[in-house]
Structures are given as C-alpha cells and as structure tokens.
Amino acid sequence: MSGRLYVVGLGPADERWLTLEAQQALAEAQDVIGYEPYVARVPLREGQTRLASDNRVEIDRAREALARTQSGRVVAVVSGGDPGVFAMAAAVFEAVEAGAPEWRSLDIRVIPGVSAMQAAAARLGAPLGHDFCAISLSDNLKPWDVIEKRLEHAARGDFVMALYNPASRARPTRIADAFALLRRFLPGETFVGLAKSVGREKEAFILTQLDRVDPAQVDMATLVIIGARGTKRIARDDARDWVYTSRKAG
Amino acid sequence: MSGRLYVVGLGPADERWLTLEAQQALAEAQDVIGYEPYVARVPLREGQTRLASDNRVEIDRAREALARTQSGRVVAVVSGGDPGVFAMAAAVFEAVEAGAPEWRSLDIRVIPGVSAMQAAAARLGAPLGHDFCAISLSDNLKPWDVIEKRLEHAARGDFVMALYNPASRARPTRIADAFALLRRFLPGETFVGLAKSVGREKEAFILTQLDRVDPAQVDMATLVIIGARGTKRIARDDARDWVYTSRKAG
Incomplete structure (x- = not known):
C-alpha cells in the first residue's frame, strides 16, 4: 500500500x-x-x-x-x-x-x-491591491541576467513587485544591483517597503522610496515591495502610514 | 470609543x-x-x-x-x-x-x-513555483490598453501569469483578446490551465496550451494560469497530469 x-x-x-x-x-x-x-x-x-x-x-x-x-x-x-x-x-x-x-x-x-508577501502587504495596508509580480532574486538556480530582464519588464509594465530572497551571504549586493536597475526605469519617488521578520517578535517595517532606500537595511528575512504608479501612502499622525495600490491605473 | x-x-x-x-x-x-x-x-x-x-x-x-x-x-x-x-x-x-x-x-x-491562484496552483502541482504575475483582466476601473501593456511585459519577461476576472457579462471577449495578444509573444505550446470553481463541488480543470485553448471554456469563476518557458507537465497514466514551473530559468 x-x-x-x-x-x-x-x-x-x-x-x-x-x-x-x-x-x-x-x-x-x-x-x-x-x-x-x-x-x-x-x-x-x-x-x-x-x-x-x-x-x-x-x-x-x-x-x-x-x-x-x-x-x-x-x-x-x-x-x-x-x-x-x-x-x-x-x-x-x-x-x-x-x-x-x-x-x-x-x-x-x-x-x-x-505567503510572505501577503502577510507583509496586510501589515502595510494593501500595496498588492492591483496587478503585481513576485520575483525571487536568488541566482542559485537561474542566471542573474534573467532576473534583470524580469525586473525590467515588471518596471516597464507598471507592476507592483514583491521581491523574495533579496540578500544572501553569497551575493550580498544582489538587492543593491536590483535597486540600481529599477532606478533606470522608475521614478525616484516610487514607493519601497521593507518588511522584516513579518509576524515575529523582531517584526519591523521601513517605508521609503526608490531614490532613498538603503540596501544595507535589507537582510535575508526581508520581503521587499516596490510600488507601482498607483501605489499611495496615507499619512497618519500617530501611527505608521498606510500604503495601498489603487485599483485604477496609476 | x-x-x-x-x-x-x-x-x-x-x-x-x-x-x-x-x-x-x-x-x-x-x-x-x-x-x-x-x-x-x-x-x-x-x-x-x-x-x-x-x-x-x-x-x-x-x-x-x-x-x-x-x-x-x-x-x-x-x-x-x-x-x-x-x-x-x-x-x-x-x-x-x-x-x-x-x-x-x-x-x-x-x-x-x-488567494484563488494559490488554491488553483496547489491542485495542479506547482505552476507558480517560480517568478509570476497576477493580473486582473477587469477593465471596470482601468483602461484595456493598460491591461494589454501588462500582458505584453509579463510575456516578454517570461513570467508565469495568473489571470483574475477573465470574463464578465459586460465584456465576454476579454479573455479571447488576451489569448490573442499573448500568442504574439509566446509559443503556441505555452501551457494554459483553466481552474474552475476551485474547492467547490463544481471544481474542474482544463490543461491545454495557448494555440488550442477555447475562450468559451472560461467563465467568471475561472482562474487562468499561463505557463512560462520553465513550466512542465508530468504525464500520468491514471490521473490528471501534474504541472510545475522549474526553479531554473526556462
């Protein structure tokens, strides 16, 4: 049996x-x-x-x-x-x-x-509220130029992106390379969210933008969200801003 | 309070x-x-x-x-x-x-x-096992040309795609238009999976490919998965094939 x-x-x-x-x-x-x-x-x-x-x-x-x-x-x-x-x-x-x-x-x-992107998005608001891509930055099994091509098309298609495996001991500069590539296609004020250890004791969030994000703040337990044109921040006085992506085209 | x-x-x-x-x-x-x-x-x-x-x-x-x-x-x-x-x-x-x-x-x-794509993928095997996009084909809130642009970039980036809202009474030809567009960028043998009413009594799956899929089989309760180059079918004698997307580049 x-x-x-x-x-x-x-x-x-x-x-x-x-x-x-x-x-x-x-x-x-x-x-x-x-x-x-x-x-x-x-x-x-x-x-x-x-x-x-x-x-x-x-x-x-x-x-x-x-x-x-x-x-x-x-x-x-x-x-x-x-x-x-x-x-x-x-x-x-x-x-x-x-x-x-x-x-x-x-x-x-x-x-x-x-999945991690869903838990991270829930904590931030609704950044994956419209068309999005999930991309692994790990180049253990695929060549880096395939990853570059996907990042480029995700940016040119105005997708929200959830980036998995953004850092590793073997390739610590991976996320810095990805940010540099994305800056060629996306405005500097594009939303970037770093969601660290979501749901755990050490949980932390950094809300920033593409021309200000510090790659050193990204570790192996970070899920990186890149906004689209329709991604908006709702300012709040006494708490972290909410982030959502409009269901309309950016 | x-x-x-x-x-x-x-x-x-x-x-x-x-x-x-x-x-x-x-x-x-x-x-x-x-x-x-x-x-x-x-x-x-x-x-x-x-x-x-x-x-x-x-x-x-x-x-x-x-x-x-x-x-x-x-x-x-x-x-x-x-x-x-x-x-x-x-x-x-x-x-x-x-x-x-x-x-x-x-x-x-x-x-x-x-989400629906995750339940559909689980039933089929692991078609979302590598980089993928989720795209809503609803043009209630965004113009159709934005959807076309996203489908094109998803295809050119070799992403697996999960297509939500593929049909509506207002625009029944939506999915046919999407398949026609994707055929311009993807090989005819690209995997297409139709997952209908996942988890319900009427649950049904159709495993086919881009040059053979019949848009008439897509209704409002269907989640459509478009494979990437790395998406493979595992033939089985006595059951529905399994489908997965390789973690390597296509």
Whole structure:
C-alpha cells in the first residue's frame, strides 16, 4: 500500500496563519520533513518522526519524502509561507519528474498557505491591491541576467513587485544591483517597503522610496515591495502610514 | 470609543482555507459586511449583524464599515481569497483616503488569506513555483490598453501569469483578446490551465496550451494560469497530469 504526501504551507510565522487544511495534514502525518526552523514550528505529536535538514538540500529532502510515501507512510513536507510560491512544491515535482516512474502514481497533495508577501502587504495596508509580480532574486538556480530582464519588464509594465530572497551571504549586493536597475526605469519617488521578520517578535517595517532606500537595511528575512504608479501612502499622525495600490491605473 | 475593522480573507471556497487569525476575527466581529456569497460563508453567531450587498458597490460597503467602526463597533469586512489581492482591502484604504480625517486614526487590521491562484496552483502541482504575475483582466476601473501593456511585459519577461476576472457579462471577449495578444509573444505550446470553481463541488480543470485553448471554456469563476518557458507537465497514466514551473530559468 502506498501512502500520501502532503506538501504543507505553514504561513510566514506562528500558527495564526495556519489553515484548517494544514492543521489536519500535520495531525495526520507520520513523518514531518523540512528545513529545521519550519519543522520546529509543527506542534509535537507522539509517534511522529521528524526529519529536519539544511535549507540547501531541497531536492534530497523531496526524494526522501517521496521514497517514504512510496513505502506507505503519510508524510508532510513543510514549507514556510505557501509551498507553491518559491518553496518546496516545485522541488517535489522536479524530483517526481526525474525520479522513479512509480512516484507518478503517488497521492501528492499540496496544501496552500499565506505567503510572505501577503502577510507583509496586510501589515502595510494593501500595496498588492492591483496587478503585481513576485520575483525571487536568488541566482542559485537561474542566471542573474534573467532576473534583470524580469525586473525590467515588471518596471516597464507598471507592476507592483514583491521581491523574495533579496540578500544572501553569497551575493550580498544582489538587492543593491536590483535597486540600481529599477532606478533606470522608475521614478525616484516610487514607493519601497521593507518588511522584516513579518509576524515575529523582531517584526519591523521601513517605508521609503526608490531614490532613498538603503540596501544595507535589507537582510535575508526581508520581503521587499516596490510600488507601482498607483501605489499611495496615507499619512497618519500617530501611527505608521498606510500604503495601498489603487485599483485604477496609476 | 472607536471600534476595530477587520478586513478578512475567507480563502477561495469552504472553511478549509480559513486561517486561525481569520476565525478569531470573525468570532469577535459584531457586524459582518460583504458581498452576499461571502457573508453566507461566515458561521452564524448570535447577535452578529450581517450586511450583505451586491458585488458592484465595494466603496459604499467600505464606507459603511468605516462609519460603523468609527461609532465603536467591531466590524469584519469579508472577502473571498486574500483581501489584499484584487479584493476589499484596497477599496477600504481608498475610502479612508477620500473620507473623514478621523478614519485615519481607526484600528484597521487586514487578515490575509489564501488567494484563488494559490488554491488553483496547489491542485495542479506547482505552476507558480517560480517568478509570476497576477493580473486582473477587469477593465471596470482601468483602461484595456493598460491591461494589454501588462500582458505584453509579463510575456516578454517570461513570467508565469495568473489571470483574475477573465470574463464578465459586460465584456465576454476579454479573455479571447488576451489569448490573442499573448500568442504574439509566446509559443503556441505555452501551457494554459483553466481552474474552475476551485474547492467547490463544481471544481474542474482544463490543461491545454495557448494555440488550442477555447475562450468559451472560461467563465467568471475561472482562474487562468499561463505557463512560462520553465513550466512542465508530468504525464500520468491514471490521473490528471501534474504541472510545475522549474526553479531554473526556462
């Protein structure tokens, strides 16, 4: 008998963004597999096996999960945010495609979740309120010139942008390069929001604009939002401004 | 004493995609306001006022919610999906900006949710697994040439696309026009997925490609996904193919 593989989105922080479907999958799983900080967020359940690994080994982790599922286990691969957005789901299907033909018959269910850009946007107001792009600045798997091309088209199309993976130890200048590129296509007063550690104790926001943003303020736990022409700030006396993108064209 | 306004995402269908935070907000609300089918999805609670309205009056609904909050009520404006993605949150902040100065001091909390594209993607595999755009084809508030420009840049940037509001009674040819435009920039074999009524009883999926898709199969409850060069189909003998977008460049 073969088992079942859940690819579960935990949302960006604590359990407040867990869906009912995700809770049920985690309760049913015999094995929980994922990057260590995500596995640590799954409520302990007696008899459940927990396999925590490093962030770099996504494909190995996917293969391990698929092999266990094939052997009859109910497995949950856990991701922060939404597993379908720059997270484990694509790695699982990549492993299926390259793997044993029997894996194509497995019962695989992706459980969507709230992604980091959505939690960040909710805190700021509604900056993703109209057409937007989500772009990963990680050049581990794609060349930097592909990222540059996408940033350029997102800017020329007047999209709001949510930039994931804006910094890494390997390429600390990544976000500075992206800001420099965007300044060639967008006005200096374009809204830039830095959302740091959303939903966690260290949560912090910086509201600024393209010609003033300091790339040094962007770290690995930052989600960067670039506004479109229709993105507006609502000034407030006693609190952080609200930011939203008009449903009309900028 | 002023109240509190929750702008709550219910997810795309039944309660399986409700987050804990959304459940808490709905339990706390004295007044629930929204488009009728969404209000109908909120569990009944004794003493809670329910104000259901037509889909067209988003700004009126937002103003009503803000006025009630100002008067001291705890109000939930409910949206399908994520209120921050083509839904009520932008309308609320638009109303704040244009409204009474006191509204800027209100306690407004946006509660993110799973958006239709995420639920559709989860069912198909991981088609949004890499850089993607979300575009509304509604030309109620923006001119069609802005939409055309965005589709063109999304295509030239090799983004996966999630197309919201692909059809309406007022403009039934909208999606046909969009497909025709995309065919000028993308190969005929580009993946197209039609996800209909995701999570509901009538749920259905059509997996096809750009030179074969039939616009007549797209209705108001359809979410359209256009693949990028890196989007792949995994053939399966006994079930619907899986679709995912490679994390590498196409």
